[in-house]
Amino acid sequence: MSEPSYDHAVDRSHMQVSDEIAIQISQMNKWYGQFHVLRDINLTVHRGERIVIAGPSGSGKSTMIRCINRLEEHQSGKIIVDGIELTSDLKNIDKVRSEVGMVFQHFNLFPHLTILENLTLAPIWVRKVPRREAEETAMYYLEKVKIPEQAQKYPGQLSGGQQQRVAIARSLCMKPKIMLFDEPTSALDPEMIKEVLDTMIQLAEEGMTMLCVTHEMGFAQAVANRVIFMADGQIVEQNNPHDFFHNPQSERTKQFLSQILGH
Amino acid sequence: MSETSFVRTEMLAPKPAPVSQVGAIKWMRENLFSGPLNTALTILGVLATVWLVQAAAPWLLHGVWNANSLSECRAIIAAAHGPEATGACWAVIRVRWNQFLFGFYPVDQYWRLFVTFAGLFLALAPVLFDALPRKLLWGALLYPLVAFWLLWGGPIWGPVAVLAGFVILGLLFTALAPKLGVPVSAGVGLVAAALFWLYAAAPIEAALQSALPFALSEVDSDQFGGFLLALVIGVSAIVLSLPLGILLALGRQSDMLIVKSLSVGVIEFVRGVPLITLLFTASLLLQYFLPPGTSFDLILRVVILVTLFAAAYIAEVIRGGLAALPRGQYEAADALGLDYWQAQRLIIMPQALKISIPGIVSSFIGLFKDTTLVAFVGLFDPLKGISNVVRSDMAWKGTYWEPYIFVAVIFFLFNFSMSRYSMYLERKLKRDHR
Numbered sequence A: 001m002s003e004p005s006y007d008h009a010v011d012r013s014h015m016q017v018s019d020e021i022a023i024q025i026s027q028m029n030k031w032y033g034q035f036h037v038l039r040d041i042n043l044t045v046h047r048g049e050r051i052v053i054a055g056p057s058g059s060g061k062s063t064m065i066r067c068i069n070r071l072e073e074h075q076s077g078k079i080i081v082d083g084i085e086l087t088s089d090l091k092n093i094d095k096v097r098s099e100v101g102m103v104f105q106h107f108n109l110f111p112h113l114t115i116l117e118n119l120t121l122a123p124i125w126v127r128k129v130p131r132r133e134a135e136e137t138a139m140y141y142l143e144k145v146k147i148p149e150q151a152q153k154y155p156g157q158l159s160g161g162q163q164q165r166v167a168i169a170r171s172l173c174m175k176p177k178i179m180l181f182d183e184p185t186s187a188l189d190p191e192m193i194k195e196v197l198d199t200m201i202q203l204a205e206e207g208m209t210m211l212c213v214t215h216e217m218g219f220a221q222a223v224a225n226r227v228i229f230m231a232d233g234q235i236v237e238q239n240n241p242h243d244f245f246h247n248p249q250s251e252r253t254k255q256f257l258s259q260i261l262g263h
Numbered sequence B: 001m002s003e004t005s006f007v008r009t010e011m012l013a014p015k016p017a018p019v020s021q022v023g024a025i026k027w028m029r030e031n032l033f034s035g036p037l038n039t040a041l042t043i044l045g046v047l048a049t050v051w052l053v054q055a056a057a058p059w060l061l062h063g064v065w066n067a068n069s070l071s072e073c074r075a076i077i078a079a080a081h082g083p084e085a086t087g088a089c090w091a092v093i094r095v096r097w098n099q100f101l102f103g104f105y106p107v108d109q110y111w112r113l114f115v116t117f118a119g120l121f122l123a124l125a126p127v128l129f130d131a132l133p134r135k136l137l138w139g140a141l142l143y144p145l146v147a148f149w150l151l152w153g154g155p156i157w158g159p160v161a162v163l164a165g166f167v168i169l170g171l172l173f174t175a176l177a178p179k180l181g182v183p184v185s186a187g188v189g190l191v192a193a194a195l196f197w198l199y200a201a202a203p204i205e206a207a208l209q210s211a212l213p214f215a216l217s218e219v220d221s222d223q224f225g226g227f228l229l230a231l232v233i234g235v236s237a238i239v240l241s242l243p244l245g246i247l248l249a250l251g252r253q254s255d256m257l258i259v260k261s262l263s264v265g266v267i268e269f270v271r272g273v274p275l276i277t278l279l280f281t282a283s284l285l286l287q288y289f290l291p292p293g294t295s296f297d298l299i300l301r302v303v304i305l306v307t308l309f310a311a312a313y314i315a316e317v318i319r320g321g322l323a324a325l326p327r328g329q330y331e332a333a334d335a336l337g338l339d340y341w342q343a344q345r346l347i348i349m350p351q352a353l354k355i356s357i358p359g360i361v362s363s364f365i366g367l368f369k370d371t372t373l374v375a376f377v378g379l380f381d382p383l384k385g386i387s388n389v390v391r392s393d394m395a396w397k398g399t400y401w402e403p404y405i406f407v408a409v410i411f412f413l414f415n416f417s418m419s420r421y422s423m424y425l426e427r428k429l430k431r432d433h434r
Helices: A061-068 A090-099 A115-125 A131-144 A160-172 A190-205 A217-223 A241-246 A251-261 B023-031 B036-061 B070-081 B091-102 B107-128 B136-152 B157-180 B182-211 B226-253 B257-272 B275-289 B298-324 B327-335 B340-377 B382-391 B401-429
Strands: A021-032 A035-046 A050-054 A076-081 A100-103 A178-182 A209-213 A226-231 A234-239
Touching: A021 A061, A035 A061, A035 A209, A035 A234, A050 A061, A050 A217, A061 A076, A061 A178, A061 A209, A090 A100, A100 A160, A100 B327, A115 A131, A115 A160, A115 B340, A131 A160, A160 A190, A190 A209, A190 A217, A217 A241, A226 A241, A226 A251, A234 A241, A234 A251, B070 B091, B091 B107, B091 B226, B091 B382, B091 B401, B107 B136, B107 B226, B136 B157, B136 B226, B157 B182, B226 B257, B226 B298, B226 B340, B226 B382, B257 B298, B275 B298, B275 B340, B298 B340, B327 B340, B340 B382, B340 B401, B382 B401
Parallel strands: A050 A209, A050 A226, A100 A178, A178 A209
Antiparallel strands: A021 A035, A021 A076, A226 A234
């Protein structure tokens, strides 16, 4: 198995899973027309957990995390995020969305705004933070993702890795309690993947509750406390990373691991 | 010594490029004479240009500015260039320019038009150029009422009452929007303002006028004409059709059935009928639908229908811009917790409108030229209406080219400026520095 090399050993001192429940999904089902994409999903995420969701493409892993901030609607079952149940009530949806950060495969920065404006927009308009304060927070997070010098540029002037780090900083500016990552490194050149993963590891080290859809198994081993394997719209197996990778139980998981790990 | 090893002992100095590869000669070779077909086309083009200049130049060069009738023009040209010579009779423009520009507006009130026109530039400047202080935008918002009062005259309290209605709308909206959301509070504000205009405005206006009489002499809509009319209709419809077009485009994408079907219905109906149909509706039919006794100014009716017409086209242009935005932009806005109107205003519209600039400005230019169609409902547009009026004077009977050229040049100046401005705006908003 290929082991990733990171600049530093991952510091697990702040990665503590509390008893408090961050996300509770019970008996959740979703259909696209007649196609049953998510089947009886049950998942409880505690505060401080770092969960990696893996699985073949089309297995419903992106759809599942997109249900958590209601970018996708579920048709039956319950999703409770930070104590708020997701229903068609728009007020609740906006409330959940402002507490849950999301990072997309294709970054989705706003190309007509500068990096700084991308970061301050939601705090100013959703949280009603004064502009000065929002800019200070934005600069703090830009320092954190190590690109403060790009603040006045536009997204089109940045590399893919830099754009994705800006996207992470943009989410963090809303001071979210939970972060969702939807294949954050899949659209990046290999040499840029590491800079984004380093940022995510840093976030994990600070105790952020994270759900990551990713194919970066090295990241899963280094950071995750739980790996979930999905196939055909259902959760097939979940375990701690060590047992998941070294002692997979189901045939689907074994097959998947042998394919992506390659040797 | 090995074949693959080489060391330069002397560096080469730069040499000038061959003469045939630089400057005008290179340009001509590449663009005019690059092959037999291009060479033939170039020669044909030169011949056509020469012929056109030969045909038009004498007419333009023999132009007469000082004369009091077409026959006087002809006599002067014949005396100067021989009996067979042709020439333009620009004198018609010199004598009747004021009608081309202002229609039948009372001459002693022309100052009002100059003030209004100068004000138009002052009001547009902060809208068009964001380097100017943003506070000037408040002046731009007041301008329509000031312009209305200056152009049509009457007591100043009319526009003031209209303004008061808007203030009521604005105050209610800002007070209620955080609690009730944008659509509901806008609706409440509109209803309150409409009630104020219907029932409270007239008595307040009358009371104020009797207490503080302050009025300009009234000018009737019949007296408007020429470019004054074209600009009043064109500028009002341009300013009103953009927001209406945006709302129609959003309505068409809405999930709400009634909003969606209404928007689609309006867009498809208005685009499906000729503008002249709508103008006839404005001049004839609209009166039947209004309560008896209400008289609705013809120019106002025309402005409303021209606005509707342009808005339908602009809505479709903006829909194209919206379709060009990746879904990720909507998702990112949603994921950050922005509500629908915030997402539209801050994320979606700035990008969709930028993409749509060329199409929107094309619609505006088309709209401005279409203002000449008001000739069909008896208004005096500069092209047909005023030209006919001028030619009905025996002194100028037979002047065709000169008025048309004059009107065309002025239209061209306005439209060309719009086109240039849109290109400036596109360059300024360009964000993909690749």
